[in-house]
Each structure stands twice: as structure tokens, then as C-alpha cells.
Amino acid sequence: xxxxxxxxxxxxxxxxxxxxxxELEWKPSAQVxxxxxxxxxxxAAVPALIADSWPTVDxxxxxxxxxxxxxxxxxxxxxxxxxxxxxxxxxRSEAASSSQIENLTASARAIFSAELGAKRSRNATExxxxxxxxxxxxxxxxxxxxxxxxAMHAELLxxxxxxxxxxxxxxxxxxxxxxxxxxxxxxxxxxxxxxxxLIDDVLTFAQRTDIQTLVAVAVAHAQFETIHPFSDGNGRxxxxxAQAMLRHRGITRNVAVPVSAGLxxxxxxxxxxxxxxxxxxxxxxxxxxxxxxxxxxxNARELVAELDEIRQTWNDRLHARKSSNAWRLLDxxxxxPVLASATAAAELGVKQPNVYPPLQALVDAGILKSKSEHQxxxxxxxxxxxxxxDRFAERAGRREKA
Numbered sequence: 001x002x003x004x005x006x007x008x009x010x011x012x013x014x015x016x017x018x019x020x021x022x023e024l025e026w027k028p029s030a031q032v033x034x035x036x037x038x039x040x041x042x043x044a045a046v047p048a049l050i051a052d053s054w055p056t057v058d059x060x061x062x063x064x065x066x067x068x069x070x071x072x073x074x075x076x077x078x079x080x081x082x083x084x085x086x087x088x089x090x091x092r093s094e095a096a097s098s099s100q101i102e103n104l105t106a107s108a109r110a111i112f113s114a115e116l117g118a119k120r121s122r123n124a125t126e127x128x129x130x131x132x133x134x135x136x137x138x139x140x141x142x143x144x145x146x147x148x149x150x151a152m153h154a155e156l157l158x159x160x161x162x163x164x165x166x167x168x169x170x171x172x173x174x175x176x177x178x179x180x181x182x183x184x185x186x187x188x189x190x191x192x193x194x195x196x197x198l199i200d201d202v203l204t205f206a207q208r209t210d211i212q213t214l215v216a217v218a219v220a221h222a223q224f225e226t227i228h229p230f231s232d233g234n235g236r237x238x239x240x241x242a243q244a245m246l247r248h249r250g251i252t253r254n255v256a257v258p259v260s261a262g263l264x265x266x267x268x269x270x271x272x273x274x275x276x277x278x279x280x281x282x283x284x285x286x287x288x289x290x291x292x293x294x295x296x297x298x299n300a301r302e303l304v305a306e307l308d309e310i311r312q313t314w315n316d317r318l319h320a321r322k323s324s325n326a327w328r329l330l331d332x333x334x335x336x337p338v339l340a341s342a343t344a345a346a347e348l349g350v351k352q353p354n355v356y357p358p359l360q361a362l363v364d365a366g367i368l369k370s371k372s373e374h375q376x377x378x379x380x381x382x383x384x385x386x387x388x389x390d391r392f393a394e395r396a397g398r399r400e401k402a
Contacts, residue, residue, distance in 0.1 A: 016055055016219075017048030019226060019278040024172075024191060026181060042181075044172070044188045045278070047226050049197075051204040055211065055219045061283040064290035065214035069251060075297045076252045079304070083254045086304060088335040090255045091138075093303070093389065095131040097261035097396050098239045099123075101270075108389035109381060112338035118373050129156055130236050137240035138256060141247035144206045146199055149229075152240045156233045163232040168195045173228050187278070189228035198227045206245055215282070217245045218289040222277035239263075242289070261299055261396035262292025295396075303392040307334055310384045318365045325350065326358035326365075333368065337385035340377065 021043040057065070079086050096111060106114075110124035111131075119125060133156035140148040154166030164170075169192050176185030190198065206220040224238040239260050246252045246259075263270045266288070273284035311334055320326040325348050332347045333339065344359060345352040359380050362368040368380045 016277075016280045016282050017050065017053060018280040019048070020046040022046050022191075026172075026183070028181065040181075040183070042183055042188060044182075045190050045226060046194070047190060047198055047223065049201045050219070050223055051201045051208075053205075055215055055282045055286075057215055057283040057286045061286040061290065062212065062215070064294075065212055065218075065286050068290040068293035069213045071297045072246065072257050072293050073251050075257060075300065076254050080254045085331060085335050086307070087255045089303070089307070089389065090258055090300060091134055092131050093300075093392055093396075094239075094243065094256045094258035094260055095134045096127050096393060097258050097264055098134075098236050099127045099130050100264055100393070100397060101239075101260060101267055102235055108386040108393070109338060109383075112336070112381075112386070113373065113379060116338060116340050116343065116373075116379065117376055118379075125159065129158060130240075132156070132158075133236065134240050134243060134256060137244040138247050141244040144203050144241075144244060144248055146196070146203060148244070149199065149203070149237065149241065152244075153230055153233055153237050156236055156240075157230075160232070163230065168192065168199070168229050169231040171231060173231060175228075187275075189226070195227060195229045199224075199229055202227065206241070207248075209249075213246070213249045213251055214290055214293065215286050216249075217242050218286045219277075219282055220245060221289070222274055222282070222285045225274055226278055257293065257296050257300060258396070259289065259292050259296050261392070262295035263288065264396045265292070265295055299392060299395050302395070303388060306388045306391070307385065310334075310382075310388065314365075314367050317367060318362070320358070320361045320365075324358055324361060325355070326361040329358055329362060330367070333362070333382050334385060337382040337389070339368075339380045341380075344380070 023041050024044050026040045026042050092111065096106070104123045104126055106121050106124035106127055110121040111127050114121065114124040114128040115131070133152045136152050136155045140151060150166045157163045157165040171192060172182055172188065174182040174185035174188040176182070176187070178184060182188045202220055202223045205223070206216065208216065221238050221242045224241055225234060228234045230237065242259065243256050270288050273288040276284040311330065314330050318326060318330070328348055329344060332344065336343065336347070341352055341355050341359065345355040348355060359368065363370055363380070368382055370378050370380050372378050
């Protein structure tokens with residue numbers, strides 16, 4: 001492998017391997033197959049192996065990637081001593097933003113309630129599953145391997161067995177408007193027999209340490225999306241892989257900075273960058289991830305500041321005795337703004353009947369509200385914290401003007 005500058009920048013750039021194609025025969029499902037119809041052929045992608053390739057980006061993209069990597073690490077370090085409070089909220093914000101890119105949206109209240117078993121919102125249930133997938137990605141980040149990717153996917157689609165959770169696809173997939181055939185699709189992913197070797201290859205690339213972090217993350221993500229290894233959940237799993245790489249590299253040691261929230265500001269640009277990647281240009285996807293990271297840090301800092309302000313007002317409003325568990329519940333609510341009594345008792349390490357007085361004290365102080373959930377009993381919620389998380393999502397989804 002030829003050596004190139006450590007930052008991956010080049011005045012002229014070197015061509016990244018283009019995605020080729022191959023001609024395949026389309027075999028429709030038995031329900032629509034007809035002997036009167038002649039066989040039709042289509043072209044599917046053939047991605048190059050990249051484990052030993054060197055991505056070079058233009059100098060603007062390289063500079064942005066360096067700046068964004070520094071800001072991600074700095075923000076993570078700032079929250080290092082407050083990981084217990086903010087890591088759960090930021091992880092859920094990343095999962096919700098990644099899901100929103102796939103047009104899955106739900107309120108913070110619905111998402112946190114879904115984690116406790118409420119099933120009123122299908123979208124919220126899927127976003128809660130994405131939170132579990134993200135958490136798996138972080139827990140297994142030191143092992144960037146095929147089993148790790150399959151474990152992420154298994155969590156993501158655990159409740160959707162028709163999409164074979166934790167297994168690579170065994171059928172053709174494509175991006176486009178038609179669902180019955182790949183003809184006229186914007187992009188047809190590689191035939192399924194190629195997937196295992198391609199995934200092993202991209203994960204070998206992901207473990208390299210001789211490439212600038214955000215360049216490596218962006219390229220690995222784009223290659224993963226090009227492979228499209230699953231029948232569903234590719235985007236969410238691919239963005240979970242990006243978080244795993246940031247943790248693997250030691251850039252984010254404490255929290256999952258919600259980079260997907262930054263991508264939401266320009267989803268069309270993100271998709272164009274993925275398309276450009278397939279033509280051999282890695283600069284757009286690098287810029288996309290770098291800009292998304294910078295936006296995410298700014299947005300997350302605003303969320304943290306707002307939560308700190310809310311927490312301070314609680315200190316002024318709660319008048320329980322200092323020994324009351326109501327005070328201990330305040331920090332728990334900040335990271336878990338919807339609670340069941342069993343959850344609160346487990347967090348406090350007390351028996352469930354003993355948790356009702358401190359919960360009632362917080363209701364009396366106007367910090368919590370209580371509402372019965374169908375077949376699940378009462379949930380207690382902080383509308384202030386939920387509002388802050390929803391405002392974070394609104395800021396993330398705000399499109400930037402050209």
C-alpha cells in the first residue's frame with residue numbers, strides 16, 4: 001500500500017475504487033411469476049474491496065474532519081464526569097435522530113414510555129429498539145466484527161422477524177419507488193452472495209488506525225450502505241456502526257454524540273454524498289459527517305445547558321426533608337424522564353412500596369406528573385425534560401437554508 005499524507009488530504013486526490021455492476025437475471029416471486037413472461041435482466045452493484053485502500057479527500061473536507069474530530073472529543077471529555085446523567089439522554093437522542101432519517105418520528109414521551117412497555121406508538125417502539133441497537137454498538141465497540149454488526153441488527157429488528165433479525169439478507173434489495181422489482185431503481189445493492197465477504201472487508205477497514213478518524217468513519221459508513229447487507233434496517237445499523245467506530249477510536253469514550261441529529265439538517269445532502277461515494281468521490285460523505293458532527297455538538301451543548309437549568313429550578317421547588325429519596329430521584333428523572341414505580345425503586349435500591357412517597361413529593365412540587373398507562377399502571381413523567389429533548393429534535397430537524 002502506497003503511503004499518503006497522514007490527514008488524507010490531497011490537492012488533486014486519488015480515485016477511490018468505483019462501484020462496478022454486474023448483470024443478473026430477475027426472478028420474481030411465485031405469486032407474480034408467469035411462464036409467458038421472458039426472463040429479464042438487471043444490473044446490481046459490485047463494490048470493490050477496500051480493506052487496503054487509502055481514501056484521499058480534498059483539503060476542505062480534511063480540515064473539516066480534523067476540526068470535527070477535535071470537537072467530538074472535547075465535548076465527550078467535558079461530560080466525562082457527568083456520564084451517568086447525560087449519556088442515556090444523548091444515546092436516545094442519537095437513536096431517535098437516526099430513526100428520523102428513515103422517517104420514523106415520535107415524541108420523547110412516547111419513546112421513553114415505549115421503553116417501559118407502552119405500545120401505543122409503533123414508531124416509538126421501533127425507536128426504542130434502535131436505542132437498544134445503539135447501546136449494543138457501544139458495548140461491543142472494541143470488537144468491530146461481523147458478529148457485532150449482526151448483534152446490532154438483531155436488537156434493532158427483534159420484533160420484526162420477517163426481516164430476519166441478526167441475519168444477512170438472502171434476496172435482492174434496492175433503493176427506488178417500486179417494491180416489486182429492481183427495474184428503474186436508483187440503486188441496486190450487490191447480490192446477496194457477495195455480502196459476507198464485503199462486510200468482513202469493510203470491518204477490516206474500520207479497524208485501521210492509519211486513517212484520520214472521521215474520514216474512516218464516513219468511508220466505512222458509505223461502504224456499509226453500499227453493501228446494504230440486510231433486508232431492512234441498513235441505515236440505522238450503519239449509523240450505529242459509525243458510533244461504534246468513534247468509541248473504538250477513543251474519540252467518544254463517555255457519550256454517544258448524536259451525529260445523526262447533525263445529518264438531519266441536510267438529509268438530501270447526506271444521500272447525495274452516499275451517491276457520490278459510489279462514483280469514487282469520498283470528499284462529500286466526509287464533509288457530510290464532519291458538518292453533522294459540528295452541528296451535533298452545538299445542539300447537544302444546548303440540550304445539556306437546558307437540562308442543567310431545569311435541574312437547578314427543581315432544587316428551588318422541592319421542599320422535602322434532606323433525607324428524602326425525592327432528592328435522589330431528581331438526577332434519575334433527568335436521564336429517565338418517564339418512570340414506572342418498579343423502575344424508580346430499582347434505581348433507588350429500595351422496595352417498590354417505599355418509592356411512592358418520594359414520587360408523590362415530586363408531584364406535589366410540580367416536578368412530575370402521573371398518568372395511568374393501559375395495562376401497565378401509572379407512569380410518572382417530567383414534561384420539562386421531555387420538552388427539552390423534543391426541542392433538541394426540532395433543532396436537529398430544522399433544514400439549513402442554501
